[in-house]
Amino acid sequence: MEFILETKDVNKYFHKPKEFHVLKDISFGVKKGEFTAIMGKSGSGKSTLLYILSTMDTDYKGQLYLNHQLVTGKSQRELSQIRNKHIGFVFQFHYLLSEFSVLENVMLPAKKLGERSPAEIERNAQQKLEMLHIGHLAHQRASRISGGEKQRVAIARALINDPTILMGDEPTGNLDSHNSENVFNIFKKLKEEQGLSLLVVTHDEDFAKRTDRIIQMEDGRIITY
Amino acid sequence: MINWNVILGIAKTHLLTKMKSTVTATLGVTFGIGSYITLVSFMTGLNTMLDDLVLNQTPHIHIYNEIRPSANQPVALYEDFKNAFNVIRSIKPKLSQKKIHNALPMLNYLKKQPNVHGATPQLRAQIFYLSGSMELGGNLTGVDIMEEVRLSNLRDNIVEGSPEALKNNENGILLGSGLAEKMSLSLGDRVQISTVSGNIFPLKIVGIYQSGIADVDNVQSFTNLKTVQRILGEAENYVTDINIKLTDITEAQSMADQLEKQFNVKAMGINEANAQFETGSNIRNLITYAVSITLLIVAGFGIYNILNMLIYEKMKDIAILKATGFSGTDVQLIFMAQAMIIGMAGGIMGLSIGFALSKIIDQAPFETEALPTITTYPVNYDPVYYIIGIIFALVSTFVAGYLPSKRAKKIDPVKIIRGT
Numbered sequence: 001m002e003f004i005l006e007t008k009d010v011n012k013y014f015h016k017p018k019e020f021h022v023l024k025d026i027s028f029g030v031k032k033g034e035f036t037a038i039m040g041k042s043g044s045g046k047s048t049l050l051y052i053l054s055t056m057d058t059d060y061k062g063q064l065y066l067n068h069q070l071v072t073g074k075s076q077r078e079l080s081q082i083r084n085k086h087i088g089f090v091f092q093f094h095y096l097l098s099e100f101s102v103l104e105n106v107m108l109p110a111k112k113l114g115e116r117s118p119a120e121i122e123r124n125a126q127q128k129l130e131m132l133h134i135g136h137l138a139h140q141r142a143s144r145i146s147g148g149e150k151q152r153v154a155i156a157r158a159l160i161n162d163p164t165i166l167m168g169d170e171p172t173g174n175l176d177s178h179n180s181e182n183v184f185n186i187f188k189k190l191k192e193e194q195g196l197s198l199l200v201v202t203h204d205e206d207f208a209k210r211t212d213r214i215i216q217m218e219d220g221r222i223i224t225y
Numbered sequence: 226m227i228n229w230n231v232i233l234g235i236a237k238t239h240l241l242t243k244m245k246s247t248v249t250a251t252l253g254v255t256f257g258i259g260s261y262i263t264l265v266s267f268m269t270g271l272n273t274m275l276d277d278l279v280l281n282q283t284p285h286i287h288i289y290n291e292i293r294p295s296a297n298q299p300v301a302l303y304e305d306f307k308n309a310f311n312v313i314r315s316i317k318p319k320l321s322q323k324k325i326h327n328a329l330p331m332l333n334y335l336k337k338q339p340n341v342h343g344a345t346p347q348l349r350a351q352i353f354y355l356s357g358s359m360e361l362g363g364n365l366t367g368v369d370i371m372e373e374v375r376l377s378n379l380r381d382n383i384v385e386g387s388p389e390a391l392k393n394n395e396n397g398i399l400l401g402s403g404l405a406e407k408m409s410l411s412l413g414d415r416v417q418i419s420t421v422s423g424n425i426f427p428l429k430i431v432g433i434y435q436s437g438i439a440d441v442d443n444v445q446s447f448t449n450l451k452t453v454q455r456i457l458g459e460a461e462n463y464v465t466d467i468n469i470k471l472t473d474i475t476e477a478q479s480m481a482d483q484l485e486k487q488f489n490v491k492a493m494g495i496n497e498a499n500a501q502f503e504t505g506s507n508i509r510n511l512i513t514y515a516v517s518i519t520l521l522i523v524a525g526f527g528i529y530n531i532l533n534m535l536i537y538e539k540m541k542d543i544a545i546l547k548a549t550g551f552s553g554t555d556v557q558l559i560f561m562a563q564a565m566i567i568g569m570a571g572g573i574m575g576l577s578i579g580f581a582l583s584k585i586i587d588q589a590p591f592e593t594e595a596l597p598t599i600t601t602y603p604v605n606y607d608p609v610y611y612i613i614g615i616i617f618a619l620v621s622t623f624v625a626g627y628l629p630s631k632r633a634k635k636i637d638p639v640k641i642i643r644g645t
Contacts, residue, residue, distance in 0.1 A: 047643065051639045051642075051643070054548070056547070056548060056638050056639050056642075057639045076552060076553055077552045077553075077554065080547065080550050080551060080552035080553075080555075081550065081552075083548065083549070084549065084550020084551075085550070089548050089549070095541065095544075095545045095548075095642070096545075097542050097545060097546075098542075099238055099239065099242040100238055104238075108231070108235075108546075108549065109549040109550050111228065111230070111231040112228060112231055112549070112550050112551055113550070114228045114231075118230075157549065161550075169642075
């Protein structure tokens, strides 16, 4: 099966505080509809890799392909468009815009994309929220809802533009077991029902075991594929 | 493809949720612009008034016969001394008449010039005002009164009576207010004047003239040109001065030079006569601008600070926006939009406050002996200052917003999200 996200010989160095080779010859791919977990100890470079894959970090050597298109070397403006349209991102610490309502938070990336009418975007956003069972929170301020709810809002936001791939940087790292379970089930459901590709960095072994595939990293290399 | 709705929407939410900072920043601009408008309106109002006080009494070009020694002394004509070094002692001014040669044809010529707004003949005579046994020295100027009124602010300076009354009375006089006070005379009374040669004439006071400059009001009176000609026993072409108003004051000097050559008379341009005056008003303008620009710069720094703090607070938001697909330019525009909204709102409020304060100053009573026609403080409502005000508000907020927003543009989302 074809890879939708693929890296070839990615190397990355940290220059500060001293020269450090973080990622060494990373070459791997994520297939469509695959639920992949990246595991590894702190400092193994797994988050660094994820940020390169997300196109936010451009300071690396090697090539990154998204949907068979070379992403490496594109301008910041093009990269932000790619992120906007093709990549959904969920962080460890929810990261909602606290001054906006839940609904507005979810709608923002779609408004930026500007492919649909505002009414359509709103309907879509509401639908995503319903799907994650938080439709009733739509008009709350983002700062007024609980941690688990925030993470689900963040997922809804990541999904609003129907991305090619959803990336998570320890999306359950800050949640209790009940909410973690909840988030895992949501991911699972997205994969099964919508064929969404997922790539999640995690420390949580229980979480990782239930995914399709685990990539183990150590000292900047992929050890099990 | 910049989506202004989204950008303005985010900017609006930021501004509304940080109401305190927004209001502080806006008030900074408001006070800056407000005080600029007030100050500039008031200062230029005063300047204009002071300028008018002197300039309206001064013709743009003043033509007269100057009493001076002849440049070519007779000895220069004497062949034998041609190559000698001649020393002449005790040179006396050349004996010539005070009147301007061919004054009436010259007037006709001047009136036909396209850049001449008007030219009026005057006859200035040294006379004495008689009050009982007292003799007060003074000047009596014969004028074409209606032309003078048209070309200068003479009407404003006639505090009692009217120029029309003088026009209709062959023996009328507009008496200087200082003189009227000294001699205890008022409108309708008669005053006796005596020429240098001793002839005495009674004239009827049809108006009181007050220029606001005491030295002038203590000696100067006006009457009709013909009256003075009659008193002096001179013909109708006897004119000692010609005053010219131009349509464009900047041509005064060049035209004066040209007239001097053309008619062999002394012609003095307004700049020559009032050089020190222009310096004074230039310096006053300079002070006004220095103070205004200081105020506006202070307001600009206020905006800079507040936006900087706002961006510092919003680091995480900026990182999220970038992670979800907003470009650096989008983020910069969000903060620039906030700065410009603050600038626009503050600027407009500043203009309104400045206008209101100017109105209040305009109402404040200001009465002074020196300025008979002015009862309240003068204020200049020139719209140019309002346009400068709003432009400066926008420019200063643009600059103040540009630097912090540039920083927001460059924020690396990975660094913020990973907390390094």
